Every structure is written in C-alpha cells, then in structure tokens.
Amino acid sequence: MNTQSTTRAGSPNPAGLPGAGIDLRAKVRPTEMVIKAGLAGSALLSVAITIGIVIALVEPVISFFGQVEFGEFFATTGDFAVIPLVSATLMVTVIALLVAVPLGLGAAMYLSEYASARTRRALKPTVELLAGVPSVVYGFFALAFVTPTLLQDILSIGVGFTNALAAGLVLGVMIVPTVASLSEDALSAVPQAMRDGSLAMGANRMQTTLRVVLPAAISGVAAAVVLGMSRAIGETMIVALAAGAQKNLSLDPREGMQTMTGFIAQTAAGENPVGSVSYNMLFAVGLLLFLITFVINLISISIVRRYRQAY
C-alpha cells in the first residue's frame, strides 16, 4: 500500500486544462514534519536495539578474551569450554524438531487442506494456545511429569533426573505452533487451481496434499522449520530446569547436559561480580547464541522472501 503518491499533490498538471495556473504542491507543514520525524525515530529504535545488543555483548566479550585464551573457549573440556554447551544445544534442538516438524506439519496440512473455514477458526487458536504457555511451566512439567512418570515409569527408559530427552520432547511441543502456523500460511498460499488440476486428474485429497500442495509450498515450510529451530535454540527455561546443569559432551539423550541457554540462566542466577571471568563468559556464550540464531533467522527470512515471489 503506497499512500506516498497521494500526498504529493503537485503532480504535473497538463497545461491548458482548467486550473493549470494554480500551485498544487503540498504545503510545508512543520508540525507534520516533527511528527513524522518522531515516528521515524521510533522505527529507528529497532535498529538501535540491534546495535545495542551487539555493543552490549561485544564489550564484555573483549575483556573475556583478555582473561581467557581463544583456544580455551572453543575447547571440549575445561572451565571455559563452550563446545559441550553447543553440542547439548544441538542435541536438544534435534529432539525438539523430531517432535515439532511432523506434528506441526500434520496440523498445518489438516487446517489448510481438510478443515472447513469454521473448523479452522475454532482449531487454530487452540493450537496457538500451546505457544502461550509460559516456558517455566513447560520446564516444571518436564521435570515433574515427563521425566519421572512418562519416561521412567510408563516407558521405563533409564533417564537421569535431568536429561536431554525430556527437555527436547517438551520443547518440541512448545514450538509446534510456530511450525504449524507458518507452514499453514505457506500451504494456504498455494493457488487453488493446482489443487483443482490434481483432483481433476483423479487424485484424492491425500495425494493432492502430499504430491501437489506440499511440494509447491516446500520453501515456506522450510522457513517455518528453520524459524522453529531458532526458537528451540534460544529457549531457556525448559532446558535450564530439565536438561541439566553439568557440561556433558555425551551424545546419549538419556543423560543430563547443560545447553548454551541453560548455562546462561544458571550462571546468571548465581553471584557473578561485574567484570569477573564468569560474568564475562556469560556474555561470550550470549554473543555466540545471538550470532547462531541471527544467521538462522536471516536464512528463514530469505527463504520466505523467495517463496513469496513465486505466486
């Protein structure tokens, strides 16, 4: 919607027509200029926030690498090693995606291809409610129900008190709405003519959904999965409560392991004087986390852009 053109009243007026002599240029209005500048300033604040994040993180990180060697940070063992945190984050994220992608995509396919408009209006807010539950509540649920009751008693899996499995499963449920909502947008954007063509060839709804609509919307679905992944990496309270508080390079999801966000939350809850090594390490891990999610988000945004141009 470009309302700009309407404000420029001074568009060239063909000579000879009535009114050709009148100056139609918009009046300069100082108050309007001030208001517009104020609004633009608010919009620029978002850029300032990004710059602020980078500055706020980089400053302590510089002093951190003055205190700790670069190799000590990107090491697999030791007090300042970050690799075990990254591997635990990956482990939890993969488990979460294994839960969230099939469930989110299934929900999206039902809402977009099978549900009537009325059913959709009723079911969509219900699915989105899952994203509204506070993450500390999910964390408590993972700790108090999923680990002892579901995993240990019902499924009799030998998991520890805190473990990557329970945290990943619950995290997966939490990001189902993210994946479902964006995938549904992508599926709904596929032109109806493609479905009609497929149905006219004698395909049933399942074949149409899986072989025509899904491939046509695949880039939008990919963007949804990537954004879900970014959510999973950045989610804090579930992993802080249920994934564990010990660095662990193990690939066994039944063990407890500390993730990047878990490390930040657990270290921040303790006493860390400003400028100390552990305080600065908080920011080093935070910067790494920001950079990882930043790159993933940019990938997601660029995928969405490309698919929007397709139809």
Place this chain on the structure above:
Amino acid sequence: MNSSTLVAERDDTTPAIATGKSRDREPMSLVFLGALWFSLFFGVVVLIVLILDTAVSGAGRFDSDLITRYDSTLFPERTGFRAGILGTVWLMVTTALLAVPLGIAAALYLEEFADKTKWYNRFIEVNLQNLAAVPSVVYGLLAVAVLALIGFQRTGIVLGGAIALSLLILPVIIITTREAVRAVPNEIRFGSLALGATMWQTTWKQTLPSAIPGIATGTILGLSRAIGEAAPLLLLGIAGAVRFDPDGVTSPVTALPIQIYSLTSQSQEAYQQAASAAIIVLLVMVLALNALAIFIRNKFQRRW
C-alpha cells in the same frame, strides 16, 4: 483476514470439483487423515495433561495464603506468592507503558509514511523480523547493559525488568500493529485526504481508530508472552525471595515465573506443591489475557 476469505471461496467451489472424493476412503488416505488428526490434537492432550497434573499436585495449596502471604522459609507449607503476583502486575503495567506507544509509533511510520522502495526502510523491516526471533536471554543481557548506561547499579528493580520485557515484546507489537493498520482499506485514507486532511490528521483521526481492535489484540498477546518470561528477568538478578510489595519503578521486585523457578530447585515436598499451585495462578493470568484478546478480536474487529 485475507486468508479466511480465500478459504471461504475455496469451500464454495470444493463440492463441484471434488472428483477424487470417493477415493478419500482408501485405507491409506484414512490412515493419513488419522495421522493429521493425531498431530492436531496431540498438543491439546499435552496441555490437558499438564494442567491436570499440575492442578492435582498443587491441589492442597489453593488457599488464601497462596496469594496473600509472602515467600516463607520458616513455614514452607504456608509460603505465598503475594510479592510475585504484585511484582508481575507492576512489571506488566510498566512494560505496557514503555512498549505500546513506541511500538505503535514505529508501526505507523513503517506502514503509512515510509517509502518502501528505499533501502533503509527495507533494512528496518528485515531487522524487525530478526529481532522478533532473538532469544529472550539475549534481551536480558541487553537490559543489563542499558541499566548500567543510565546509571542503575541495582538491576533487580521494576524498571530493569520492564526494559527487558519491553525490548522483548516491541517487535511483536510493531508487527501486529502493522498488520492491523494494513487491513484498513485505502478508501478511508483517500476519502480523508480528499477532504483536505493532512497525512498526519488522516493517520491520527481515521486510520489509527479503525485499527484499534487489531492493535489491542496484538498488544495483549504480546503482554501475555511477557508475563510468563523468566529468562531475561533472571539475568537482571531479579530473585525469588522478595518479601515486600513494590512501591515504585525503582523498587526491587520479583515475578511469579521467577518464584516458580526458584522453588523448583528446592527439594521439600511443600515447596513443590506451592510451585504447582503458583503455576495454576500464572496459567490463569495468561489464559485470561489470551481470552481477552480473542474476545476483543471477535467483538470489535471490523472486516472490510
């Protein structure tokens, strides 16, 4: 809104073209449909289990102590969440006062005034989309730096938490406000401009009032996200053990999610029970905000 009208159109045409309908009853198709139903209702089942399990384990603590008393180490079975509930209310109000005007102003600029062909406006857009997906802990780290910048040494105060939470929900408010403003038909703007109103008069007196229900819905949903956030508050050093009511924006504060988090690390049964009961209180607050948002959307949203 666009998508719902699309669906309505699609439904009208479906009966006529559904030649494959008889083949929808093949075993494979039914299994597939069953799987879709499963994925749709799995989340709902989890939510019900979560609420039931928490309500059962917190059942013994639904008494007046829960909301009128402070956190207690002497009597775990009488510990209460007065400070957390009041703190959460203070944080929410301060957050709304900070984030809502800024968010609406930014959204109005981007929708109504910005020239979208200019690179810097496109840059702001990509930046906003990215900020909406930045992990909440990172906003906590930023708020620590902002507070240090404006000269507050103690960070566990109402203002600190509110700054972190408003940074967190600002992108959400901007994005939903833009959608609401975009849904206002151009005829309303053109009519106003044609009568001689300036751009700002049109925006302030025509576009914005028409978009209020959408903006309110988005803002409340943003706040319902902020109310349950614990991670950024944790970074600001907002602790669970505060035993007085907050009395201003520089007063030390605690929040309900933080109290729940600190109680889960206690091993005593009474604290676990109290945490369960507090979770139900928090869920009631979140669900009430969500219900309010849905109510406003259904009651006041205009469809053009």
